[in-house]
Amino acid sequence: MKQYKISVVIPVYNGEKFLRECVDSILAQTFKDIEIVLVDDGSKDSSGALCDEYVSKYDNIQTIHQDNSGVTMARKKGVQIANGTWITFVDADDTLPEEAMSTLASRICENTDMIIGCVNKEDLDSYNNLEQCRHSIISGRLIPALWGKLIRKKIISDFIFDIPRDIRKGEDQLANIRLLFASDKMPVLIAKQVYNYRRNITSVSHLHKASLAYEVLYDKYRILSVPVSEISKYMHEIISIRLNGLTGVAFSDPKSICDKSHPFLAQIMDDIHRTSYKMNLQEWLLLNIPYAWMYRCFSFLIMVKNSIRYRLRLNY
Numbered sequence: 305m306k307q308y309k310i311s312v313v314i315p316v317y318n319g320e321k322f323l324r325e326c327v328d329s330i331l332a333q334t335f336k337d338i339e340i341v342l343v344d345d346g347s348k349d350s351s352g353a354l355c356d357e358y359v360s361k362y363d364n365i366q367t368i369h370q371d372n373s374g375v376t377m378a379r380k381k382g383v384q385i386a387n388g389t390w391i392t393f394v395d396a397d398d399t400l401p402e403e404a405m406s407t408l409a410s411r412i413c414e415n416t417d418m419i420i421g422c423v424n425k426e427d428l429d430s431y432n433n434l435e436q437c438r439h440s441i442i443s444g445r446l447i448p449a450l451w452g453k454l455i456r457k458k459i460i461s462d463f464i465f466d467i468p469r470d471i472r473k474g475e476d477q478l479a480n481i482r483l484l485f486a487s488d489k490m491p492v493l494i495a496k497q498v499y500n501y502r503r504n505i506t507s508v509s510h511l512h513k514a515s516l517a518y519e520v521l522y523d524k525y526r527i528l529s530v531p532v533s534e535i536s537k538y539m540h541e542i543i544s545i546r547l548n549g550l551t552g553v554a555f556s557d558p559k560s561i562c563d564k565s566h567p568f569l570a571q572i573m574d575d576i577h578r579t580s581y582k583m584n585l586q587e588w589l590l591l592n593i594p595y596a597w598m599y600r601c602f603s604f605l606i607m608v609k610n611s612i613r614y615r616l617r618l619n620y
Contacts (some may be wrong), residue, residue, distance in 0.1 A: 308364070309412070310405060310454065311388030315378035316355060319396030322502065323354050327573040329399035329500075331362070331433040333505035335406040340365045341382045346372030351396070359487055376475050379450070380465035383457065391457050393450040397502045404498040408454045411494065417487035419454040421498030423447060435537075441480050442530070444548070448477035452499040467525060481529040489608045514552030516560040520568045522549070539579045546572050547587045551606050554590060558599035564591070580586040 312330050316323060330340055340409050342355040344367060355367040369386060370378070383391055390412065394400065408419045422428050429445065441445035464482045467475050484491070523546060532539055553561055561569060573591065576583065583591070586606060593599050 306339075306364075306387060308339040308388040310335070310390045310392060310409065311339050311341055311382075311386035311457070312392050312394055312405075313341045313343065313379055313382030313386060314394050314396055315343050315345055315375045316347060316396045317350045317372065317375070317378070318347050318349045319351045320347075320354060320449055321351040322397040323351055326394060326396050326399055327358055327365075328392065329402075330405075332402055333400065333504055334403055335409050336486065337409075338364065338405060339387055341386050343382045344369045344380040345375070346370065357439050374469045374472075376465050376467050376469070376471075376479070380462070383460050383465075386457065387481040389457060391460060392454050395451060396501075397504055398451065399500045399502075401500060407494060407496050407498050411492045412454070413589040414492055416489045416492045417456040417459050418483065418489075418491040419494065420447070420491050420496045421452050421496055422451045423449065423497070423499045423501050425497060428493055428495045431490075431493065434484070434488070437491055438481075438484050439538060439541055440452045441477070441484055442526075442538050443545055444477065446480075449501075450479055451501070452477045455483060456487075458471070459483060461486065471522060471525060473518075478525055478529050481526070485529070485531055485534070486561045514549070514556045516550075516553050516557065516566065516568065519546070519549045519553060523568070539575060540581055543572065543575050543579065543581050544587075547583075549589055551603050554593075554599040554603035555607060556598035558603070561590075561599065562594070562596055 314326065319326075327340060329341075330338065340358070340362075342358065344352040344355050349598065350368055355369075358365045368381060370381060379393060390409075392405075392408070404421070408421055411419050420428070424554065429440070431440065431446075437446060441448060449579050460483070464479050464486065467478050471478065526545075527535065527541065550561055560566070564570070564573070569591070575581070589602060593602060
């Protein structure tokens with residue numbers, strides 16, 4: 305089996321509308337030492353046939369068809385069959401700028417296991433060391449998606465994808481946390497656009513309804529993603545992102561967080577006191593508003609603010 309420098313893993317589920325545009329953008333890359341791995345995750349449209357069509361035309365494309373298992377397991381399968389030394393992930397409705405792989409591959413010779421570029425615009429915070437990157441990915445400041453990155457294949461263990469299918473929003477962030485703890489090397493950050501993200505309002509993550517039960521489940525796997533010996537270093541980031549998650553819950557199910565005796569809310573309060581975490585006004589209000597209707601109004605304003613900030617960040 306031929307070895308490649310980079311394997312581009314594309315999970316495909318009912319992606320016929322944009323799949324051809326996606327694959328063609330990768331075939332058009334100026335960097336040519338690439339294979340494309342198409343994982344047809346039980347598509348019900350013509351995606352599977354499109355995958356087979358590309359395999360019949362190009363020697364550097366392989367595909368596998370499997371029962372629907374979700375995007376995380378599709379990526380895992382793609383990595384398992386990939387022949388590249390480095391892995392990058394692309395969603396089937398997105399595209400790559402023509403120089404994307406050349407830009408990322410230009411830094412492969414450096415002592416690193418991960419090379420991170422920009423999504424939709426050239427804007428990336430700077431970090432001085434691996435510790436800062438870990439703090440940033442846990443807090444959600446470093447772009448938590450798996451795409452827009454080159455990852456050395458040898459650090460992508462099965463644990464990276466050991467995330468239950470019930471985690472349908474934020475699974476990429478968990479994988480990124482695990483990747484940054486799987487390596488002892490500082491990622492290389494490149495302030496150049498390497499990915500064109502297409503916002504899909506019908507995706508699972510956009511249709512997700514926030515609930516306290518989901519926050520509890522997600523927090524369990526977030527904690528499991530950080531080595532036990534390292535947890536204490538990152539508790540302030542964990543508390544902050546827990547409180548941020550409660551914003552959506554305050555809007556969709558405000559009554560659930562009015563009950564301050566709930567074990568998860570009690571745990572947050574205990575961790576705040578134990579670590580001397582200093583809450584800002586927004587966080588304090590999230591934990592102290594007494595009435596459900598007030599929660600709904602407050603959280604709506606916060607969500608509007610966050611949405612505007614997110615759109616500006618991705619340059620919509």
